[in-house]
Amino acid sequence: MTQALQDTARTSAHFAFDNSYARLPQHFFARQTPSQASEPWLIKLNEPLAAELGLDIEALKRDGAAIFSGNLVPEGADPLAMAYAGHQFGGFVPQLGDGRAILLGEVIDRDGQRRDIQLKGAGQTPFSRNGDGRAALGPVLREYIVSEAMHALGVPATRALAAVSTGQPVYREDVLPGAVFTRVAASHIRVGTFQFFAARDDADGVKALADYVIDRHYPDLKEAANPYLGLFEAVCDRQAALIARWLHVGFIHGVMNTDNMTISGETIDFGPCAFMDTYDPATVFSSIDQRGRYAYANQPGIGQWNLARLGETLLPLLGDDAETALEAANTVLKDYGERFQIHWLRGMREKIGLSSVEDGDLDLVQSLLALMQAQQADFTLTFRRLSHLAADGSAEPAFLGTFREPAAASEWLVRWRERLSLEMPSAAERAAAMLAVNPAFIPRNHRIEQVIAAAVEDADFSLFEALLTVLSRPYEEQPAFAAYMEPPKPEERVLQTFCGT
Template sequence: MTSVSQDKSRPAAPFAFDNSYARLPQQFHAPQTPSTASEPWLIKLNEPLAEELGLDVETLRRDGAAIFSGNLVPEGAEPLAMAYAGHQFGSFVPTLGDGRAILLGEVIDSHGRRRDIQLKGAGQTPFSRRGDGRAALGPVLREYIVSEAMQALGIPTTRALAAVTTGLPVYREDVLPGAVFARVAASHIRVGTFQYFTARGDADAVRQLADYVIDRHYPELKDAGNPYLALYEAICERQAALIARWLHVGFIHGVMNTDNMTISGETIDFGPCAFMDTYDPGTVFSSIDQHGRYAYANQPGIGQWNLARLGETLLPLIDADSEKAVELANTVITGYGERFQGHWLAGMRAKIGLATEEGGDLALVQSLLALMQEGKADFTLTFRRLSDLAGDDGLEGAFAASFENPEAPAAWLADWRARLTREDRSPQERADAMRRVNPAFIPRNHRIEQAITAAVEDADFSLFAALLAVLSKPYEDQPAYAPYADPPQPSERVLQTFCGT
């Protein structure tokens, strides 16, 4: 690795910044210059995303190691750490903020959308508390892999722009190589951002933040009769749809604190996240979730709980009459469950090949999930094999082999086939539609760990590159990467994931 200049005054203009958040009052953020790295090296630049953002790719190829490590602050950047609070595992912490993340600034992408560019792991900020503000290589690679996989799966998510090593050690339980992750988001405003100002009794700031969010993310609400109530309803709708999509692919966020729930409706913070192998609604991977608060099946309810906390911050804006404000907000948050159920069931219908709606569909879905749990079936592989079976009855054996007892799904298959007779799609049309929603490839935990181990222990990024390649086309059969679709062997199973802080 070659050392790169640490001269922060050197000009570079690959970004056309327009930093609206930096123009908010000083209590919203703290100016913070990134720390320097000793020997930055560019692991990966997401060139298609850079082009979408309107960035100068040639400059980033040349200077990306310096820029994304924090050694070179680009022209027009206004680096800052954002202030926010949050409920962490149900306990409120009034001051959190960006403890190891620095927002470089915002750009307008090729679609006219405003996007944040943030460095994660670029050193201490005023919100670091006793932390070092650094990131280790393993969590950076995990976030890169999973965020880009989520994008390819079609799930709203923050994105990976780049990953760099710093040449500096990071001290956790062990000494680890340091790295920085360059993250792109529609914004980094969270439920906890609103909570931060409510906790301080700063009603003006709550209103300013809400107006900013409407301008940036929900401009269609400006002319609503009650724009703040409409904002609350819109955020609840996006989160209900998002969490339903998580469940459709077996994703477990792992740390659904209110500071990890975005106002934009994107998935954010892929610390101890994981994808389920064997189906079990009680699955937990996160090492810090000792009581299963954020287990797979608990995520919809936690989403509602988090959104109720958001509603509390908006009450003074919703109506000057506190009792009326509570009544209006309660109507919205009570309706969240129905919203979620609608999104979830629509997605599950698609996963089992149904294009129409019937009253018994929920029971049909639930009975399959119960069979999968009892039969220790792999979540992803079972639905993919069902997609294949929809187009070819001769593949029933492969589907049945997903279960410990291959005879277990026979009665369910008979009910499923009877249900399909009441629809007019051809078997091939149905199979094709199912393959578009049932991925063949997900970021298997053991594959992520293999890629991380090779990178950390041997500076070998070939497994990381291969995993990114296969996950970029999750709904396509890729014979060259067929083993990546397989569940882990017993010796390969990853039972715990870690946040990396």
């Protein structure tokens, strides 16, 4: 690319950067220019998100391949790799950091919110630990699909702004086409970011980071009696609500390491994640989770464990002495469990059509889940078909057909209808409310694998586009895409997912 063309691209694709993280002390990050891609090609630009960020869509259509591959650093960017540590499957690593991700900078979106723009797979950084810093096409497409699906489902998550192929191979078990993923987040600060400074006994670094997080994400806490205790409480509550939402849609993160838990409360890092088909609380997809540490039902407890690690880093800020600080932190952690239960049960009530609170609601929900597990019922279809049944009794055969032994489900339906007799909303209102929280479409694993296979083997992105279209409206029926509602056939089942980007 000539200098003249570079200048044109900088002018036409303007990013209004205001890079506050880059103004923190130098040891918070390492400045790093992205590597060059040989033949970048723009696979996908998320035009609605680009509009939210105040970006020029037409300019990005022209110059997005160069920008989102890392070949062209937009004017005003201050590229850097963030430093952090983390517990990975319970074992502490004092230095991880962005080994294949480069933060271009921050923009203020049209709603006045600060958003990070980051390139994943843009080359080596000082934190790469002998890795190549690159990403393969398949994991890039997976992260694009799942992050946008989570957003459409109403689950807080990082977003996909663009996917670009690099024209260069990456070397894993096989030779694969390379790609770069552009991720947008409220921020990329993690529990592991705090751990990085605490592990070095850098009390000033922990405090500076906490002050920055309060200012950026929780400004109302600045006037609190103890802003740092308020910060810990706020992060715990956001994570309790987030993990409850994961369970409501059957999502399994797969790598809930402390470096994959954000302080903002967004879902981050869609590597070996997956959505359940058949309901089983012990479900694990991640190929590296050999002992089921991050199984579906373990996620709330792992969330609390991770937050305990955050609390440890904040102890010097939580009280006047060690005993007072520890007591305050433990109280917050205890409250996390109660908050999670409140968030989870509220959402489960909504999923089965309950708008009021009765003493037997928890048992009614747990009885349904136990039945679904014993009968190997599909998680998403069970609740979607129950939503239809709430308004139309003729939908009962379809609901019962979700179970191997329909008679067992019939017994639960008797209890459910008795409970609904205590509700005020009409049947039509109840069904509408249920359909708004029980999706018809999720990014089923076999569909994602079909997308990846078509793209990697045949450079065919039509399935990718179709799946994104379906998942952008997960709560609508979309008759033309009815096949996307169906669980996989036995030969289509995906039993393992893998880290990739």
